[in-house]
């Protein structure tokens with residue numbers, strides 16, 4: 001499904017992607033996971049946009065570092081209720097099934113614990129968009145810092161069930177490294193090899209490899225494709241040790 005929302009990629013820190021979402025109807029602008037404020041505010045200013053909301057997926061500094069400076073200009077911060085004590089700028093705590101809105105566009109919250117204990121993702125079903133933070137990456141998933149492989153397996157199963165045309169906006173450019181591991185995990189998967197040609201071309205040209213889609217992840221992501229908790233655990237451990 002096509003969306004009339006405008007989405008702008010703001011590269012931040014070494015490999016973060018911060019996403020600006022702008023609704024031309026309400027003229028509202030949301031920022032997802034602002035690592036830092038300066039490049040985000042510059043990108044908004046350039047377009048004449050005023051950021052009214054911050055949506056955080058989890059407490060890590062590379063996702064919340066810009067909160068205070070953007071909030072000081074009037075934005076309201078929504079993020080995981082379960083991490084309220086670690087996100088001091090939080091205005092509204094969100095749980096599974098809660099929703100936030102930009103103009104008339106609704107984002108529903110899914111709790112996806114694993115990378116952090118309270119990690120959430122934002123699913124905009126009518127716009128076919130998913131802001132997946134550090135839970136689902138292009139050909140990867142988040143490291144398990146505060147959760148279990150069983151939790152991440154459940155997350156992957158739930159996200160795999162979203163419509164295939166859902167555009168997935170994750171928070172890091174990890175695709176080349178993830179893809180090199182995917183080729184080891186599934187050496188016979190022709191879709192991985194084919195995708196890596198596109199990824200290498202994009203990176204060589206300095207272009208982001210994100211967004212991806214749920215359909216592309218169903219075909220190429222060794223974590224989304226894991227058939228059991230055990231297989232996901234094994235792949236996560238192998239990726240953590242992988243130097244490709």
Ligand code: ZN
Nearest residue numbers: 058060115134
């Ligand atoms: Zn993180």
Ligand code: FE
Nearest residue numbers: 060062134171
């Ligand atoms: Fe991160």
